[in-house]
Amino acid sequence: MSFSVAEGPRLLAHLDEGPGLDRHRLANAAPGVVPLERLASAAEAADLRGRGGAGFPFAVKLRTAARRGAVVVVNLSEGEPASHKDEALAMLRPHLILDGAALAARALGTRRVHLVLPGDRPHVSERIHEAVAERRTGERLQWRTHVADEGFVSGQARAVIELMSGRANRPVTAWAPEAVSGFHGRPTLLSNAETYAQLCSIWSQGPDPATMLVTRHSETGATTVLEVELGAPWSAVLSPDELRRPVLVGGYHGVWVPAGALADRRVAAEDLAELGARLGAGVVMPLPAGVCPVDRTARIVSYLAAQSAGRCGPCRNGLPALAHAVDQVRRGIDNGERVQELCGLVSGRGACAHPDGTARLVRSLLRWFGDELHLHQRQECGHGALAPTG
């Protein structure tokens, strides 16, 4: 693995015991009879929200999907390349994920569980297949696996359902929530891998302490997956030096928060909301010393533009235009208005949230880095990031 994993209080506890089912069963009873309302209430009491990025309340999804013909889908595809937390869970705690899915399947009275695996991380597929093989006896669940394409938008909910349906692994328009009408029109409980692991942990061990998984990209270049208690100070995640820098919170679809802003705040949705930020899928990237935030953003936007599936006109046309405009800003051209206009033109106009996420990132650049942008206009970037090509 290209990252390290720190021991944590719940999901990432006792890592030395290995990923096997026998060890897992010492702390987690096999899912037996699971009344839907008990599971939904437990998720609700713990305020469990989707950990794929959107943060939708899990109990609402579960209750909505509780109709005839329901299916359970575990999204392990982790399309955001900077995120490694679902990968870490799959490698180290696969049965937490599978037990969470089994609990949901029991509660919904279905035997069908679909596992969507990341095509660009074959070791995850291998480990999940091993884990499913360990569980065969007596469980009477039908585990089906699917392998998602590489690429940022392949993990999006509707793209995953397209893949399961034998069509191209690309987003399509959702006319109803997946829990109402998803796979083959059935009620579909589709959640991220960590969400199911949290569900299992809450069911076995109760709600406290509430935690979330974070992928931290330190300025030294080290990548670490860690489990953080919600409400902990940000110093539990970032070093004092990193707390004094701008931080990209929420990954490439996330937002910049200004230097020092996290120092007196907690790892909590309310605290981040004050900064216009969300925890998203838990990717945290402090800006390394000597790196220009304008240059960094321009590169990310250019990458995101290339990751457009190219199916929706505003995204196919707008993201390359936006990438170009942001790059002009980097070169010192005063076209903030054009950047704002393009952000408006791509937002809310696609089958998935890829254009919206990209616009959100760009707006945070304009919001917090006015001084830096002025320097660029005067051809005075202190980081030497004004060259014609990045």
Add this chain to the structure above:
Amino acid sequence: MAPSRLRVDWPSCHGRGLCHELLPELISLDEWGFPIVTGEVPPALGPAARRAVAGCPRLALRLVES
């Protein structure tokens, strides 16, 4: 009747622009020719909105409850 709004099925839309011709009151076109839909459909424009939906050659425009 519940208030309704127009939604575009973006992967299906090829930016032909017919919806704008049929319903300029609610649909403009962006610089690439794709529809920009504004707000809810007022009752008076209901028939025109239904004509725009029916007129889309890609079946990419729908009236949905808001």
